[in-house]
Amino acid sequence: MPGLSTLGVIHTAISLVAVAAGAISLIRAGEISGNNSVGKTYIYMTILTCLTGFGIFHHGGFGKPHVLGIITLAVIFIALACEGKMRLFGKLSPYIAIVSYSLTFFFHLIPGITETTTRLPISAPLATGPDDPHIQMAVGICFLLFLAGATLQVLRLRTRLHTVLSI
Numbered sequence: 001m002p003g004l005s006t007l008g009v010i011h012t013a014i015s016l017v018a019v020a021a022g023a024i025s026l027i028r029a030g031e032i033s034g035n036n037s038v039g040k041t042y043i044y045m046t047i048l049t050c051l052t053g054f055g056i057f058h059h060g061g062f063g064k065p066h067v068l069g070i071i072t073l074a075v076i077f078i079a080l081a082c083e084g085k086m087r088l089f090g091k092l093s094p095y096i097a098i099v100s101y102s103l104t105f106f107f108h109l110i111p112g113i114t115e116t117t118t119r120l121p122i123s124a125p126l127a128t129g130p131d132d133p134h135i136q137m138a139v140g141i142c143f144l145l146f147l148a149g150a151t152l153q154v155l156r157l158r159t160r161l162h163t164v165l166s167i
Helices: 006-029 037-053 064-082 090-119 133-166
Strands: none
Touching: 006 037, 006 090, 037 064, 037 090, 064 090, 090 133
16 A cells, blocks of 8 residues: 555554454354454454554554554453453353454444545545545444444344253
């Protein structure tokens, strides 16, 4: 991509692996989970994406992308604490984990959409910046898709857990 530093190229490559793993996990299993290799790849690559993003200062200093990275890390660690033996929020833990992982996937899409549309095509980028109405609309649509997907995941998990408990 034009105008990327070496760290920017590495960050972008890692984030693309994370998004691909997240998409594969969502398509295959209907959720992202740390209980399988694709989900683990997503989690590790998302953490690396956040960490490498902290070294990128495209607009002169600490900014909104860095805040999003901090929030993403916090949400990932909440999801991890809800999986397995810890079950941070008791009976709600599986629900919080599944929605949290999906939320971090949505978080990937925000800079992905912004950076792609403000850089490509090289001769005439599709958007002028993060406040461009086209970007705002695309992010809004992705948020609505996240809400719909999270709702379906919760309903599916509820049915699955209810079936297991009633056996």
